[in-house]
Amino acid sequence: MRILRYIVLGLILLIMIFPLLWMFRVSFLPSNLGMNFDNLFSTKWTFDTYFDILTAGNMLRYFANSIAVGIIVTGGNILFCFLAGYAFARYRFIGRNFWFYSVIFVLMIPAHIIIIPLYLLIFKLGMYDSYWALILPFLVNPIGIFLVRQYINTLPVSMEEAARIDGAGEFRIVFKIVMPLCKPALAVLAIQVFLTNWNSFLFPFILTSSESVRTLPVGLALYQGHQAIDWPHLMAGSALAVVPVLAAFLFFQRHIVSGITTGAVKQ
Amino acid sequence: MINRRFSGYLFASPWIITFGFFWVYPLFYSLYLAFTDYRLMHHTYKWVGLQNFERLLADQSFLLALKNTFIFVFGTIPITTVISLILALLIEKNFKGRAIFRSGYFIPSITSMVVIALIFTNLYSRGGYLFLLSEMIGFSPPANGFLLSNKTALYSVMAMDIWMSVGYYMLLFLAGLKSIPKELYEAAEVAGAGFFRKLFSITLPLLKPVALYIIVINTIKSFQVFVEIFVMTKGKYGSTTAVYFIYESGLNRFDFGYASAAAYLLFVIIAAFSIAQFSLFRRRTVS
Numbered sequence: 379m380r381i382l383r384y385i386v387l388g389l390i391l392l393i394m395i396f397p398l399l400w401m402f403r404v405s406f407l408p409s410n411l412g413m414n415f416d417n418l419f420s421t422k423w424t425f426d427t428y429f430d431i432l433t434a435g436n437m438l439r440y441f442a443n444s445i446a447v448g449i450i451v452t453g454g455n456i457l458f459c460f461l462a463g464y465a466f467a468r469y470r471f472i473g474r475n476f477w478f479y480s481v482i483f484v485l486m487i488p489a490h491i492i493i494i495p496l497y498l499l500i501f502k503l504g505m506y507d508s509y510w511a512l513i514l515p516f517l518v519n520p521i522g523i524f525l526v527r528q529y530i531n532t533l534p535v536s537m538e539e540a541a542r543i544d545g546a547g548e549f550r551i552v553f554k555i556v557m558p559l560c561k562p563a564l565a566v567l568a569i570q571v572f573l574t575n576w577n578s579f580l581f582p583f584i585l586t587s588s589e590s591v592r593t594l595p596v597g598l599a600l601y602q603g604h605q606a607i608d609w610p611h612l613m614a615g616s617a618l619a620v621v622p623v624l625a626a627f628l629f630f631q632r633h634i635v636s637g638i639t640t641g642a643v644k645q
Numbered sequence: 646m647i648n649r650r651f652s653g654y655l656f657a658s659p660w661i662i663t664f665g666f667f668w669v670y671p672l673f674y675s676l677y678l679a680f681t682d683y684r685l686m687h688h689t690y691k692w693v694g695l696q697n698f699e700r701l702l703a704d705q706s707f708l709l710a711l712k713n714t715f716i717f718v719f720g721t722i723p724i725t726t727v728i729s730l731i732l733a734l735l736i737e738k739n740f741k742g743r744a745i746f747r748s749g750y751f752i753p754s755i756t757s758m759v760v761i762a763l764i765f766t767n768l769y770s771r772g773g774y775l776f777l778l779s780e781m782i783g784f785s786p787p788a789n790g791f792l793l794s795n796k797t798a799l800y801s802v803m804a805m806d807i808w809m810s811v812g813y814y815m816l817l818f819l820a821g822l823k824s825i826p827k828e829l830y831e832a833a834e835v836a837g838a839g840f841f842r843k844l845f846s847i848t849l850p851l852l853k854p855v856a857l858y859i860i861v862i863n864t865i866k867s868f869q870v871f872v873e874i875f876v877m878t879k880g881k882y883g884s885t886t887a888v889y890f891i892y893e894s895g896l897n898r899f900d901f902g903y904a905s906a907a908a909y910l911l912f913v914i915i916a917a918f919s920i921a922q923f924s925l926f927r928r929r930t931v932s
Contacts, residue, residue: 499667
């Protein structure tokens with residue numbers, strides 16, 4: 379019975395990870411082999427594909443763009459989601475409920491509805507095909523605000539009150555006392571934002587056109603069009619997009635999983 | 646909670662600005678566009694009333710896109726939900742190596758959709774592994790591969806989508822399973838309940854909230870299927886979907902009013918489904 383379970387689970391595991399293994403295998407094939415699919419157990423291995431994409435062409439540029447945009451967007455989200463989440467959890471101000479409902483509203487709205495108007499807006503603002511278009515609309519997100527607010531609600535207010543009585547200013551309280559306490563929530567937020575941004579295709583695709591500001595997923599999706607598909611190089615580029623995700627998963631698995639499940643069980 | 650009008654607004658201002666600029670304004674702007682004939686060439690908004698919507702409902706390519714979207718939603722969601730539930734039940738109990746299976750099943754769902762779609766383009770093409778596999782089991786694949794045939798293009802994308810997302814929903818089901826009190830099972834065992842009795846009387850009823858949550862978010866997501874269609878088929882071979890249609894009419898043909906009308910129609914459909922699911926959910930939990 380136990381062996382049967384392992385056989386079944388192992389077969390499923392094979393189905394789930396084979397495509398990624400195949401991607402890695404193809405990425406090490408010499409590209410002059412062309413469309414050849416008997417290569418899973420081929421003895422031909424080469425690093426030329428990786429050498430090529432890292433030295434010539436735009437793949438390295440796409441990679442660097444993805445990293446840079448990812449870091450800026452993640453930094454913005456940590457700061458802005460934290461501040462907004464704190465305000466919604468701790469302050470009373472006119473319109474607070476209205477603005478918090480706006481967070482929930484955007485959380486539920488399907489994003490396809492803003493494809494056309496966001497494209498036109500970015501165009502009119504003169505930000506089309508620039509890094510601004512990849513960064514500015516995405517610096518704060520509703521899930522992050524929600525996550526931080528829920529987390530701060532579980533923290534006792536006594537420390538903040540004590541600091542306030544001692545005459546500490548709001549900025550000091552927020553950054554010196556509350557922010558360190560929120561580290562676990564902010565770690566979950568940072569990883570989630572970075573991964574989402576890293577894999578994001580739709581908006582980077584519609585808001586840019588030139589290769590110099592292209593992110594990696596967009597570069598990969600449009601790479602096909604250039605020539606008859608050169609699978610080894612395309613898969614090597616894909617590996618560039620996958621390896622950071624796998625590394626993040628290896629190191630931050632707990633954070634990734636809790637980011638996904640907290641929303642679900644609380645609903 | 647203290648009264649801090651200034652700090653409150655100061656701290657919330659990045660969100661308020663983002664909300665106003667990148668959500669409220671676009672929402673109203675495209676609602677307006679939906680009733681105009683606005684194209685890149687002539688920079689005037691010509692009010693056309695309901696014309697865009699009338700045009701859409703007579704446009705065969707839009708109707709096909711809408712039909713495909715429904716096929717996609719109703720074809721994938723039941724299968725995805727059932728498979729992810731089965732996976733969760735399979736690895737719920739603690740056993741050696743459980744973490745490896747859980748991680749392995751989950752990894753596709755955090756991988757870039759573009760990359761997954763590229764890999765499957767390879768696997769589905771003539772001579773690709775899925776092509777060879779289907780030949781091996783006696784199902785003759787389309788001559789040029791699965792993605793270059795009217796009969797199989799859309800379904801192939803759907804199958805990939807199911808494969809990719811089961812691990813994600815499995816995690817949600819696992820979280821739901823964890824929240825079921827163990828005492829219930831113990832009591833049932835004392836009363837002599839077997840595996841199936843426990844499954845149908847305890848596990849499944851108590852998983853209902855998680856299952857409905859999964860169905861709701863998957864519905865909203867699946868109605869907007871775009872990336873995999875763009876990468877794998879470019880909407881050809883009868884595989885176009887609603888968001889692909891919006892992209893094509895708006896950003897390829899620059900028919901912004903028409904595309905906005907299509908986007909709002911889809912929006913209304915998604916909203917109707919979400920509201921229906923939520924009210925179903927509420928009625929079920931109240932009774």
